[in-house]
Amino acid sequence: MDTDHVDPESFSPGTVVSARGRLWRVDQRDEEVLTATPIDSGDAEQQRFYLPVENVSRSQLDWPSRELIGTPQAQDLLLRAHRLSMLHGTAPLLSLQRSRVIPKNFQLVPVVMALEMQERVRMLLADDVGLGKTIEAGLIITELMARQRASRALVVVPAALREQWREALEYFFHLPARIISSRHRREMERELPAGASPWGQFPVLITSIDYAKQPAVKNQILEQDWDIALFDEAHLAAKPHESSPGQSASTQRWEFAQAVAASERIKHLLLLTATPHNGYTDSFASLLQLLDEDLVSGPSHEPSIHGGRATGHVCQRRRQDVQEWFGSEPSENPFPDRDQDEIIVAPTAYEKEAIDAVEEYGQRVLSSAEKGSAQAQTLANWTVLHLHKRALSSPEALRQSLQNRKESLQQRIEEELSAEVSISEGEAKANVFDEDTGERLDSEEASKRTERSVFGDVSAIENELEQLEVAIEAASGVTASRDGKLTKLLDVVLPNRLRDDPKVIVFTRYFDTLDYLHEQIGESDRFADTEVFTIHGGLPERKRREVFKNFDRSDKAVLVATDAISEGMNLQHAAAQVIHYELPWNPNRLEQRNGRVDRFGQQKDTVHIRTMVMDETLDASIMSVLVEKAAEIRRQYGFSPPYFGEETDIMELLAQHDIKVGPQQLHLFNEEEEPQQAPGGGESPVEDPFSPDTLDRIEGDSFYGQTNVHLPDIEERLEETERTIGSPEQIEAFVRSGLSRFGCEIEENADDSLTVTIAHPELRTTSMGSVIERATFDPAYGLDDPDVTVLDLGHPLVRRLVEVVKQETFRPSEEHYGRTSYYVVEEAEEVSAVFHLLARYAVGGEEGAPSSVLEELVPVGLPVYGEDTLTESQTEALLEAEATPQTRTDAEVRETIEDLFGFREDLQESLRGAVANRRTEIAEHRERIREELSSRGDGQPTEWAEGIDEVSEGSFDVLAMTAYYPT
Numbered sequence: 001m002d003t004d005h006v007d008p009e010s011f012s013p014g015t016v017v018s019a020r021g022r023l024w025r026v027d028q029r030d031e032e033v034l035t036a037t038p039i040d041s042g043d044a045e046q047q048r049f050y051l052p053v054e055n056v057s058r059s060q061l062d063w064p065s066r067e068l069i070g071t072p073q074a075q076d077l078l079l080r081a082h083r084l085s086m087l088h089g090t091a092p093l094l095s096l097q098r099s100r101v102i103p104k105n106f107q108l109v110p111v112v113m114a115l116e117m118q119e120r121v122r123m124l125l126a127d128d129v130g131l132g133k134t135i136e137a138g139l140i141i142t143e144l145m146a147r148q149r150a151s152r153a154l155v156v157v158p159a160a161l162r163e164q165w166r167e168a169l170e171y172f173f174h175l176p177a178r179i180i181s182s183r184h185r186r187e188m189e190r191e192l193p194a195g196a197s198p199w200g201q202f203p204v205l206i207t208s209i210d211y212a213k214q215p216a217v218k219n220q221i222l223e224q225d226w227d228i229a230l231f232d233e234a235h236l237a238a239k240p241h242e243s244s245p246g247q248s249a250s251t252q253r254w255e256f257a258q259a260v261a262a263s264e265r266i267k268h269l270l271l272l273t274a275t276p277h278n279g280y281t282d283s284f285a286s287l288l289q290l291l292d293e294d295l296v297s298g299p300s301h302e303p304s305i306h307g308g309r310a311t312g313h314v315c316q317r318r319r320q321d322v323q324e325w326f327g328s329e330p331s332e333n334p335f336p337d338r339d340q341d342e343i344i345v346a347p348t349a350y351e352k353e354a355i356d357a358v359e360e361y362g363q364r365v366l367s368s369a370e371k372g373s374a375q376a377q378t379l380a381n382w383t384v385l386h387l388h389k390r391a392l393s394s395p396e397a398l399r400q401s402l403q404n405r406k407e408s409l410q411q412r413i414e415e416e417l418s419a420e421v422s423i424s425e426g427e428a429k430a431n432v433f434d435e436d437t438g439e440r441l442d443s444e445e446a447s448k449r450t451e452r453s454v455f456g457d458v459s460a461i462e463n464e465l466e467q468l469e470v471a472i473e474a475a476s477g478v479t480a481s482r483d484g485k486l487t488k489l490l491d492v493v494l495p496n497r498l499r500d501d502p503k504v505i506v507f508t509r510y511f512d513t514l515d516y517l518h519e520q521i522g523e524s525d526r527f528a529d530t531e532v533f534t535i536h537g538g539l540p541e542r543k544r545r546e547v548f549k550n551f552d553r554s555d556k557a558v559l560v561a562t563d564a565i566s567e568g569m570n571l572q573h574a575a576a577q578v579i580h581y582e583l584p585w586n587p588n589r590l591e592q593r594n595g596r597v598d599r600f601g602q603q604k605d606t607v608h609i610r611t612m613v614m615d616e617t618l619d620a621s622i623m624s625v626l627v628e629k630a631a632e633i634r635r636q637y638g639f640s641p642p643y644f645g646e647e648t649d650i651m652e653l654l655a656q657h658d659i660k661v662g663p664q665q666l667h668l669f670n671e672e673e674e675p676q677q678a679p680g681g682g683e684s685p686v687e688d689p690f691s692p693d694t695l696d697r698i699e700g701d702s703f704y705g706q707t708n709v710h711l712p713d714i715e716e717r718l719e720e721t722e723r724t725i726g727s728p729e730q731i732e733a734f735v736r737s738g739l740s741r742f743g744c745e746i747e748e749n750a751d752d753s754l755t756v757t758i759a760h761p762e763l764r765t766t767s768m769g770s771v772i773e774r775a776t777f778d779p780a781y782g783l784d785d786p787d788v789t790v791l792d793l794g795h796p797l798v799r800r801l802v803e804v805v806k807q808e809t810f811r812p813s814e815e816h817y818g819r820t821s822y823y824v825v826e827e828a829e830e831v832s833a834v835f836h837l838l839a840r841y842a843v844g845g846e847e848g849a850p851s852s853v854l855e856e857l858v859p860v861g862l863p864v865y866g867e868d869t870l871t872e873s874q875t876e877a878l879l880e881a882e883a884t885p886q887t888r889t890d891a892e893v894r895e896t897i898e899d900l901f902g903f904r905e906d907l908q909e910s911l912r913g914a915v916a917n918r919r920t921e922i923a924e925h926r927e928r929i930r931e932e933l934s935s936r937g938d939g940q941p942t943e944w945a946e947g948i949d950e951v952s953e954g955s956f957d958v959l960a961m962t963a964y965y966p967t
Contacts (some may be wrong), residue, residue, distance in 0.1 A: 010058060011051075013842040014853050014954015018059035019049055021809075021835075025840060028148055035148065040810045041555065061957035062853040064819035065812070069580070073884060074818030075960055077087055077741060079836060079857065080734040081341045081805035082959065083792060086855050094186065095143035095173075103135060105333075107327050110136040111143050117312070121149075121268040122235070122291040126276040126316035126376075127593070130335075130572075130599025133272045134165070134232075136315075138173045140270060143227055143271045150227035150268060152203050156260075157232040159208035163541050165232065166206055174799075176206040180209050184912045199224045210440075211237060222259055226266045231257060234271035235278065239286035242301035254286070261290040274595075276590065277698045281305070284701050305701055306947070308552065322600075336576065338594075340609040340631070342623060343493055347614055350482040351475075357474035358391045364467040368456030368917070375425060378454050382428035390430065392614050394486070395478035395511060396516035401451050401473045408452040409461050433852040434509065436587040442537050444511055480520055485581070489517075490524055493579060493610055494558065499631045499795040500608065502556035503575040507593050509562065509582055511536050516579065517560045531557040533922070537564040541908055548574070555789050563589065571596040576604035580611040583619050587630040598702045633695060636688035712835055731798065735791055738801045740761075741816060749774065752781070753788050757846070758797065762804050765796045771799070810957065812945065822893045822963040825881035831864045832964045834878055834899055839915045839953035841922065844947040853954060860914040862907070864900045864963070869910055878964050888965060896963050913955045923951040 005040040011017060011034055024036035027046060032058065033934040036050040049056055050340050056656075095111060114121045123145065125133045134393060144150035155165055155177065167173040180188065180198055188198040199205065199220050210233070212221060231237055237257035254588040260266055269291060277284040285303040291313045298304040317325075323333055338877065340622040347355065362384035387405075390394040423446060430437045441449065441577035454461065481484055489506075497504050504574045509516050514534055522532045533551045544564065550572040551559045578597055584590045590611070598607045613623045724832060739746060742760035749755055758764055776788045791798055819840045844852065861870030870878075901907060926949035 002428055011747075012952075012954065013234050014840040016059050016061070016840075016955050016957070017162050019054055019056040022561045023061065023097070025058055025389075025853065035395045040323060040807075047583070060955065061809070061959070063958050064939070064961045065817070066894060066901070068812065068814060068817050068818030068820060069893045070819060070821045073737065074741070074816050075821040077805055077820075078818035079495060079960060080730070080807060081802045082838065082857055084731070084734060084798075085802050085806060086857070095139040095146060097169070106317070106322055107132050107136050107139070111139045111897045113312065113315055121228075122313055123269075124271045124273075124276060124291060124316070126273055126313045126314060128317065128322075128597035128743050129274045130601075131317065131319070131322060132600060133214055133274070134168050135172065137230060137270050138169060138175075140176070141169075142173045142229070144228065144268060152224075152226050153205075153230065154221065154226045154227040154260075154266075155204070155206040155230045155232070156209050156212055156237075157206065158638060159210065161232055162206050162208060169204065170207075175204050178202045179206045183210060204944065209253055210255070210495075211391065213256040218259060222263055224265065227269065228268040229260050229266050230270040230272065231260075232272045234273040234287060235275050237302075238276075238283045241280040241283050243276070247921060252888070277701060279694045279698060279702055280726050281697060286699075297627075312790065316655075319664070326938070334600055336604055337501050337606045338597060338598055338609065339606050340594075341611075342618070342627075343488060343610055343612045344487045344615050345488050348478075348482050350478045350485040351395070351614075353393065353482055354471070354474040354478050355388075355391050357399065357471040358387055359470040361464075361467045362387065364464050365455065368460040368464050372455050378425050379423070379428055379450075380455050382425070382432050383450050383453050386428075386447065389582075389585070390447075390510065390512075391475075392619050394513040395475055395483055396515050397510045397512040398475045399472070402468060402475055404448060404451045406465065406468055406472065408454050409465050412454045412461055413458055423453060428453070432585070434584045434589045444537060447510065451803075461824075464605045470564075484952075485614065486517075486520055489579070489581070489612065490520065493612070494521070495609070497528065497577050497579065497608060498527075498556065498558075501575075501577050503551075504558050504577045504579060504713065505565075505571065505575050505597070505782070506558060506560045506579045506581055507563070508560065509584065511538065511562065513581065514560050514562060521558055521560070527558070529556055533557060533559045535559065535561040535565050536564055539564070549787055554860070560694065563762055564594070565596070569793050572599050572602040576602060576606070576812050577608045578610070580609075583611055583613050583623060583627065585622055585626075591630075592625065627804055709835075728777045728779060728792070731792060735777070735798060738805055741759060742801075744802070756791075756797070760802075760804075763797065763800050765800055768796055819960045820893075820897070820959070822888055822896075822965065823878075823881070823883045824886040824967060825878065825883055826889065826963045827877045827881040828964040828965050828966040830866065830966065831896060832878065833862050833864055833897075834875060834962045834964065835860045835862070835911060835958055836960040836962075837911060837915060837956045838959045839918060839956040841919055842952050842954045844950055854951070856918075857959065858915060858918050858956070860911055862900070862904060862910060864896055865903060867906075868915065879962075883967055888963075893963055894915075896965075897961070913928070915953060919951050919953055923949045926951065 009028050011029055013026050013028060016039065017024050017026060017034070017036065019036075022038055023040045024047070025039050026034055028035040032051045033665045034051060034054075035046055037046050041062075108185070110123065110125055114123060117123075121140065123140070124137055127136070128135050130742060140149065141153055153175075154616075155169075157165055159181075162181075166177045166179055169177045170607075178184070178188065178198075185198055188202070189196075192198060192201055197220060207221075211217060222368060234257075237253045239254045240251060261269055271287055271290065272289075274286055282301055282303055283307050285296045288305060288310055290788070295306055295310045296303045319335060324336055330783055342681070365384050366377075366380050369377045372380075378792055387398070387401055390401045423441070427437050427441055428450050429435075429447050431443065437443055437446040494504065494506075506517060509519065514536055518534045521527055521530075531554045533547050533554075533921065535547050539547070548559070549564065551557050559575070572906055576597055578594060578929075580590065580593065584593075594607075594609055598609070608960050611623075611627070613619050619887070666771065723852055736746060739756070739758075742763060743757075744759045744763065745757040747755045747757075751774075754772075756772040758768065758770050758776050764770060772789050774787055775791050777791050779790055779792065781788055781790075789795070809819065812819070837860060839858045843854060853891070857874050859879060861875030863870065904910070930949055
């Protein structure tokens with residue numbers, strides 16, 4: 001390590017300094033404070049140095065030894081490790097240097113937009129389902145962190161998505177994130193000093209919106225400094241619709257989002273949702289207001305959106321926009337076709353009898369509630385509708401519900417059941433309409449509590465019990481052989497689907513139906529060769545993923561699942577077929593399920609979707625009004641119409657379209673009722689989400705497609721880099737060589753997978769054991785078999801191996817020295833030397849502005865006994881040449897190196913000149929990008945590109961030198 005004390009003013013970004021007994025790369029200089037990253041170990045955490053009190057001096061890495069001649073194998077391993085650690089070392093977007101993502105060009109657009117925002121990044125990412133919003137957001141976060149504009153992030157999501165986000169941030173972006181909730185918090189506090197808040201101790205935290213919105217928790221969050229706040233499914237936090245002036249429209253979620261957006265302690269804000277517009281301009285505008293108050297003006301119930309200003313804050317692309325981006329050729333379409341159809345099932349006589357009995361029983365329930373409170377009457381309505389839905393799902397679901405209700409009625413008579421209602425009107429309604437029931441109750445618990453809501457006095461309950469027995473007897477008569485929908489599934493739908501493709505996912509709303517289908521499919525001789533799996537919300541997250549892996553690796557299988565797998569689990573690699581066993585009464589729920597398989601990355605050309613609908617029931621009415629109209633609008637407009645869960649329920653919507661409301665005689669909304677009154681007077685309008693006015697308003701308010709933002713040739717360069725440096729073949733060569741170097745073993749298994757034994761303690765991490773039973777370097781193999789571990793750049797073993805090999809640079813050993821070596825090759829026309837320079841460049845960095853540091857390996861070829869420098873092609877020919885078996889003694893190599901240093905007095909100047917030339921090449925390439933962006937003529941700002949071509953030399957070290965001899 002060579003050091004010399006110099007004027008601290010020379011500590012510019014990209015230089016190397018010595019401090020605290022280590023070598024550091026300077027990342028940023030802010031007056032008397034240096035921010036630097038260690039370069040002499042795998043610990044890459046930045047540190048800050050206060051120059052007046054720290055002993056900091058300029059330094060550099062020692063030159064490779066002239067005496068110790070290493071092996072070509074050790075040198076090759078060392079160079080591969082450094083190349084892999086800086087895969088996208090000079091890419092204009094720094095996030096690419098810190099992730100395992102090789103994104104598509106369109107996924108880089110939000111990062112470009114974020115960089116346009118010089119002070120605060122405030123964006124709505126509203127791309128369609130399956131286009132990669134999580135990847136886009138992760139790239140923005142890592143870009144801001146790489147540019148030292150952020151270090152702490154809070155991720156707010158629905159509870160079901162917490163684990164998915166944790167895995168994505170760690171897997172794709174190497175960001176260790178922690179989940180915090182009531183349960184997780186107790187575990188966290190055991191790790192912390194007494195009195196310390198977990199909100200302030202962990203750099204990246206993930207929490208659910210319903211946990212965060214609680215007043216006490218909200219205050220704790222807002223007491224902390226956060227660089228980035230991210231809301232996924234942000235429409236859940238939008239302001240509810242106000243139909244008139246003075247109407248109170250607020251929820252705890254909206255109030256929490258407002259507080260976060262307004263906090264001076266939170267700088268950057270990202271909102272993610274595939275459904276930002278619910279049909280009401282004021283609700284959509286509220287999301288824009290979170291980003292910037294100036295994007296919206298006017299009264300809160302009737303706002304005006306300033307589209308020109310909003311353009312820079314919103315990235316919203318439909319699937320058809322991205323298809324056009326890729327080109328019109330069918331071969332370039334990255335999405336599958338969709339084969340979608342409905343299976344109309346005529347109920348059997350036994351099913352009709354059971355449905356009629358449930359409707360007659362429903363009238364008795366409503367009668368029992370007539371003398372009660374308005375709340376009791378409303379809950380009775382939802383209870384009856386819930387029972388009707390259960391009857392349409394399966395006879396087993398109906399039987400269980402009726403039995404649950406019978407037990408509750410008997411307990412009430414015996415005064416063992418409290419009269420207190422245990423479910424709110426909102427939760428009961430959400431349960432019926434397949435909406436989010438909130439954090440307090442999951443859907444199964446909401447179902448049970450709805451069934452157990454009891455109304456009326458003892459006499460009314462006794463009368464209700466009599467009618468209930470009739471319904472129970474009718475439901476008991478619907479055996480499996482008398483179940484028309486089950487028969488259609490087993491005899492027609494499933495066999496047809498399994499004939500085309502051996503994997504099918506069957507969705508159902510209810511656990512009891514799931515259990516019923518699992519038993520019936522499993523016992524059918526027709527499916528003797530088919531494995532049947534189930535996943536539901538009651539399974540722990542780890543067990544769900546285990547079951548899903550078993551399904552994925554099966555040759556032929558059916559997965560029966562509730563919506564537990566439609567919330568956050570990407571299914572496109574496991575299946576391309578979905579059967580909805582009953583119709584969700586919320587079109588958004590239906591599309592959410594479909595979007596887990598019909599999305600970017602689906603391997604099959606076509607996805608097949610079948611929805612089973614009971615004829616002559618409310619299901620058929622909803623089918624004709626909601627689902628069919630929604631599908632037609634999606635084909636025409638490119639987006640799904642909104643479903644107004646807050647303001648307009650399905651019953652009102654069906655009434656608008658002249659569909660008789662309610663199952664047969666069941667009328668929950670009397671046609672003679674007075675029109676709804678808005679607070680403050682006036683009639684509250686009921687919006688039709690399918691009307692041209694609503695759809696035109698959605699299209700006019702939103703769809704800031706950003707399809708004209710392109711990054712010239714970046715995707716081509718990314719693909720070239722991956723192909724030449726980070727391809728599976730290149731990674732495999734490095735890992736095999738590295739594991740061999742550290743005494744580890746790789747054994748071939750009979751199924752072409754590998755067993756990897758990690759013998760060296762430095763290569764083990766807490767996330768891995770000492771043996772990986774089944775591994776592969778082939779990503780396609782990993783997609784086909786989820787039990788196989790893919791060893792790619794993101795895998796902990798590969799990352800650790802890269803760092804440990806790099807550390808050998810600073811811990812030379814005679815046995816495995818790799819910084820000096822030699823080859824004898826036919827391509828060498830004369831004795832030559834190739835130096836691999838670890839070059840660093842600073843981009844930007846004018847006074848007061850942050851800079852970024854680029855790193856790459858620069859090979860420089862020199863003839864030992866000549867005066868010129870080898871051309872790039874000559875140097876490349878030596879590097880790619882295959883070594884011959886011929887050898888030279890270490891003494892001959894030492895003599896060659898001494899001749900080089902003695903004869904080439906211009907050696908240092910030649911190396912510095914090569915670095916300068918490479919700096920010029922990088923600057924010219926970036927200048928072309930900047931000029932092309934500036935000349936787009938689309939009116940989009942390109943401030944982020946200003947200065948990307950201002951590349952200055954930071955420093956360079958000689959990492960390795962190699963002598964090449966002619967044969």
